Amino acid sequence: MKSRISNICALVAAISFILALLISAIDFHCFQRSFYEREYASMNTAEDLDMSHDDLMKATETLLDYLQGKRDDVKTKITVAGWVCEAFNERESQHMVDVKGLYQFALTLRMVSLVCLVVSLIVLWRQKKQEMWMMLAAAYGKCAIGFLGFVAMLGIWAFCDFTGLWESFHRLFFRNDLWLLNPHTDLMINMFPEDFFFHMVIRIAITFLVGFLGMGLLCWCYWKWRLRSAAQREVSDETNHFGESKSTA
Numbered sequence: 001m002k003s004r005i006s007n008i009c010a011l012v013a014a015i016s017f018i019l020a021l022l023i024s025a026i027d028f029h030c031f032q033r034s035f036y037e038r039e040y041a042s043m044n045t046a047e048d049l050d051m052s053h054d055d056l057m058k059a060t061e062t063l064l065d066y067l068q069g070k071r072d073d074v075k076t077k078i079t080v081a082g083w084v085c086e087a088f089n090e091r092e093s094q095h096m097v098d099v100k101g102l103y104q105f106a107l108t109l110r111m112v113s114l115v116c117l118v119v120s121l122i123v124l125w126r127q128k129k130q131e132m133w134m135m136l137a138a139a140y141g142k143c144a145i146g147f148l149g150f151v152a153m154l155g156i157w158a159f160c161d162f163t164g165l166w167e168s169f170h171r172l173f174f175r176n177d178l179w180l181l182n183p184h185t186d187l188m189i190n191m192f193p194e195d196f197f198f199h200m201v202i203r204i205a206i207t208f209l210v211g212f213l214g215m216g217l218l219c220w221c222y223w224k225w226r227l228r229s230a231a232q233r234e235v236s237d238e239t240n241h242f243g244e245s246k247s248t249a
Contacts, residue, residue: 010139
């Protein structure tokens with residue numbers, strides 16, 4: 001029974017680490033102001049929208065601050081084509097309510113994952129102190145293989161049809177069609193075109209994979225070291241046994 005619980009804890013720890021790492025990568029890149037500025041500059045967003053860079057960043061800061069709970073709404077006035085107006089209309093505001101809800105869910109999931117990770121490590125430490133790291137390395141390897149297959153599938157989909165992937169993501173996580181914005185009436189879709197999100201997803205994927213594969217490499221190295229150590233002990237034991245037998249003879 002203890003062995004079964006320990007194996008489950010090792011798997012829970014591995015899955016929890018992967019989830020926490022993924023959500024942390026998303027959280028980090030989604031709020032990097034410098035990334036927004038570089039994307040806007042490369043795509044000439046301010047010029048295309050006939051507004052100043054300062055107003056564009058003001059609208060951006062409003063959205064990011066709202067998602068982080070630093071303000072209660074996304075109401076802010078900017079100047080577009082010489083006219084002072086509200087940056088975001090009612091449809092965009094309602095969509096941001098949904099986006100904030102999804103973001104808060106992701107943060108909650110990360111917190112739950114971290115708690116599960118810590119609890120699993122404690123249980124493993126109490127039950128399998130000597131075998132704990134071997135069990136974790138093995139569990140991470142199993143989870144990594146499955147997750148890499150899933151990530152590879154998404155990666156191929158993204159490069160072949162990012163539009164289809166992005167639309168499927170929205171249909172999966174949003175229960176309404178508020179995310180279907182009109183480029184003729186809605187500023188948000190013009191601020192964040194498909195290329196913008198493609199570049200952000202690439203950055204998130206790279207950051208995640210560095211940590212994900214880095215941990216996998218550590219687990220592999222530890223696994224190889226333990227196997228080599230075990231083999232050396234066996235050779236040493238056989239040598240000592242042979243020596244003792246020879247002395248006895």
